[in-house]
Amino acid sequence: MARDGNYSKAPIVIAFATSNRSNAKYKVKVVRNRNIDEIIDMNYRLPGIPEKAIIKEVGMGEIFIDRYKKKYGI
Secondary structure (H helix, E strand, O other): OOOOOOOOOOOEEEEEEOOOOOOOOEEEEEEOOOOHHHHHHOOOOOOOOOOOOEEEEEEEOOHHHHHHHHHOOO
8 A cells, every 4th residue: 555645744853862871962853855654664764863862752743843942952
């Protein structure tokens, strides 16, 4: 079953910690050129996010960029 991507590609915001240590830095990555299904289905690593990163939250939409930056002090 193929996905044709007819719906709009809203920005996807991923908040992650760089490692599992207590002093790890929090970062926010915004993906604008893919939709959520493409990110979930990918079997490779997303550029800009290290393999050992701990994903904290994922949001879809412009509002989450500011929310996550404020929440994690970025």
